[in-house]
Amino acid sequence: MTEIRSKICGLKTAEDIQAAAEAGAAYIGFNFFPKSPRSVTVAEAAALAVEAPVGLCKVALVVNMDDTELDAIVAGVPLDMLQLHGHESPERVAELKARHGLPVMKVLGISEPADLARIAEYEQVADQILVDAKAPKGAVLPGGNGVTFDWSILAKKKYWQCPWMLAGGLTPENVGQAIRRTGARQVDVASGVESAPGQKDPDLIRAFVAAASGR
Numbered sequence: 001m002t003e004i005r006s007k008i009c010g011l012k013t014a015e016d017i018q019a020a021a022e023a024g025a026a027y028i029g030f031n032f033f034p035k036s037p038r039s040v041t042v043a044e045a046a047a048l049a050v051e052a053p054v055g056l057c058k059v060a061l062v063v064n065m066d067d068t069e070l071d072a073i074v075a076g077v078p079l080d081m082l083q084l085h086g087h088e089s090p091e092r093v094a095e096l097k098a099r100h101g102l103p104v105m106k107v108l109g110i111s112e113p114a115d116l117a118r119i120a121e122y123e124q125v126a127d128q129i130l131v132d133a134k135a136p137k138g139a140v141l142p143g144g145n146g147v148t149f150d151w152s153i154l155a156k157k158k159y160w161q162c163p164w165m166l167a168g169g170l171t172p173e174n175v176g177q178a179i180r181r182t183g184a185r186q187v188d189v190a191s192g193v194e195s196a197p198g199q200k201d202p203d204l205i206r207a208f209v210a211a212a213s214g215r
């Protein structure tokens with residue numbers, strides 16, 4: 001059976017990280033978007049990251065961040081990957097990879113088949129692509145809104161040259177179906193494993209990773 005790798009995004013406590021690690025998640029995400037209920041400071045993320053089990057990929061999620069702020073995050077937190085969740089260009093992706101020496105995952109929002117063309121602009125420069133739902137009009141957050149997109153759009157995808165991950169409204173209940181319908185081998189969740197905005201639920205984290213893994 002194909003191994004499915006899960007990413008749990010927006011972790012704020014040591015208990016969240018323990019639950020993700022014990023459940024078998026492959027990635028954990030620290031959210032540095034100040035308006036998010038999931039955001040952490042550099043000091044908070046650093047304290048969590050140093051205690052995270054070896055082998056868990058620690059990802060920093062940032063949105064259109066400038067160099068000064070991102071330099072402080074990379075200097076202060078032991079990280080394994082950057083996740084760019086704003087309007088970063090392919091050139092900016094390349095620049096940040098070179099500047100920080102970390103793999104970069106670029107997020108692209110999908111709502112119609114034409115959006116798949118944007119992936120071609122990034123697949124040679126990004127290390128991974130996170131295929132997410134577009135934020136609803138007027139949303140405060142560019143991600144983490146718990147909305148799905150039409151997964152059948154991904155049936156029209158070609159082979160992409162870098163690994164990709166599926167996100168957008170995934171939950172323990174729908175992640176199995178999402179994997180079957182899209183062929184995703186990696187899945188990402190934020191709000192679908194929470195009891196309230198920004199409050200992760202260890203039982204939901206375990207249920208999500210188990211469902212993604214077909215257990």
Ligand SMILES: O=C(O)c1ccccc1NCC(=O)[C@H](O)[C@H](O)COP(=O)(O)O
Nearest residue numbers: 009036143144145146168169189190191
């Ligand atoms: O989660 C947030 O608060 C957030 C804020 C700003 C930019 C991105 C954000 N989340 C990004 C993620 O990686 C989410 O996991 C992804 O958008 C899916 O979220 P959800 O639909 O809630 O699972």
